[in-house]
Amino acid sequence: MSRKISTEVKSSVEGIGLGLRYDLATELLERRPETVSWLEIHPENYVNRGGRYQQMLDLARRDWPIVTHGLSTCLGALEPFDGRYLRELRSFLSDIEIPWHSEHLCLGGVQDRFFHDLLPLPFTDEAARIASQRLIEVRDAIDLPLALENASYYAPQCDDGLAEADFVVEVLERADANLLLDVNNIYVNGRNFDFDPKAYIDKIPPDRVVQVHVAGHFLRDDGLRIDTHGEPVPNEVYELLDYALRKIGPVPVLLERDNNVPPLDELLAEVDELWTIYQSATEAEHAR
Ligand SMILES: [Fe+2]
Numbered sequence: 001m002s003r004k005i006s007t008e009v010k011s012s013v014e015g016i017g018l019g020l021r022y023d024l025a026t027e028l029l030e031r032r033p034e035t036v037s038w039l040e041i042h043p044e045n046y047v048n049r050g051g052r053y054q055q056m057l058d059l060a061r062r063d064w065p066i067v068t069h070g071l072s073t074c075l076g077a078l079e080p081f082d083g084r085y086l087r088e089l090r091s092f093l094s095d096i097e098i099p100w101h102s103e104h105l106c107l108g109g110v111q112d113r114f115f116h117d118l119l120p121l122p123f124t125d126e127a128a129r130i131a132s133q134r135l136i137e138v139r140d141a142i143d144l145p146l147a148l149e150n151a152s153y154y155a156p157q158c159d160d161g162l163a164e165a166d167f168v169v170e171v172l173e174r175a176d177a178n179l180l181l182d183v184n185n186i187y188v189n190g191r192n193f194d195f196d197p198k199a200y201i202d203k204i205p206p207d208r209v210v211q212v213h214v215a216g217h218f219l220r221d222d223g224l225r226i227d228t229h230g231e232p233v234p235n236e237v238y239e240l241l242d243y244a245l246r247k248i249g250p251v252p253v254l255l256e257r258d259n260n261v262p263p264l265d266e267l268l269a270e271v272d273e274l275w276t277i278y279q280s281a282t283e284a285e286h287a288r
Pocket of ligand 1: 256
């Protein structure tokens with residue numbers, strides 16, 4: 001399947017989005033803030049579920065375009081995919097009219113044990129070959145464009161592997177795929193493993209990026225940064241977002257907040273900050 005994304009559906013997902021998280025949903029769906037242009041959901045919360053989650057989604061779809069972001073179909077694992085889940089996922093995604101679906105470039109577990117965490121891949125040619133084949137397999141199974149997301153990690157890589165950015169580009173090129181560029185993950189990895197996040201972004205082919213994630217992270221006393229999605233977005237990540245959008249153009253940006261979820265007004269203040277950066281990238285593109 002081509003990686004091309006329907007421009008008609010894509011054009012409805014633009015500007016700044018927010019995750020439809022359970023803690024936020026009641027207030028978000030009641031207030032329907034205009035500054036939130038679209039919503040992202042995790043399909044694992046909805047497939048074969050019904051009840052309050054389905055009710056939330058039905059209400060959300062009245063006002064917002066939806067994009068889906070998977071948590072369990074990890075593209076780098078070795079175990080076969082759950083064919084039944086992929087068929088159910090395809091059915092769910094086709095019902096809610098999304099422009100693309102995304103999954104993480106990582107391992108999710110080993111030998112039937114699922115860790116509910118995003119475990120790192122070795123940045124090798126072999127891992128890139130396996131991940132790209134699996135990406136194509138999932139893309140064919142869901143019959144939709146599929147974007148991979150660059151993940152955060154905390155284990156050092158072997159010296160003879162690729163740089164992370166080169167590994168991500170290798171998988172993208174092999175699978176002719178799209179990228180969900182998480183700038184917080186790049187910032188966290190760059191600070192933890194001493195590389196320049198801007199040099200990483202310079203290596204990304206701009207026309208492959210369909211969506212961006214931004215989030216906050218936790219800084220431990222020992223200096224390690226943990227991708228918690230539980231803190232406000234720090235200035236360094238806003239600056240990296242600005243740098244990325246000026247290079248790739250104004251693609252849709254999602255504010256991720258999954259832990260320590262604050263009152264909605266605090267998130268909307270961050271949404272306003274993101275709009276300022278997004279609009280300035282739009283103006284820069286028009287000036288080209
Ligand atoms: Fe993300």
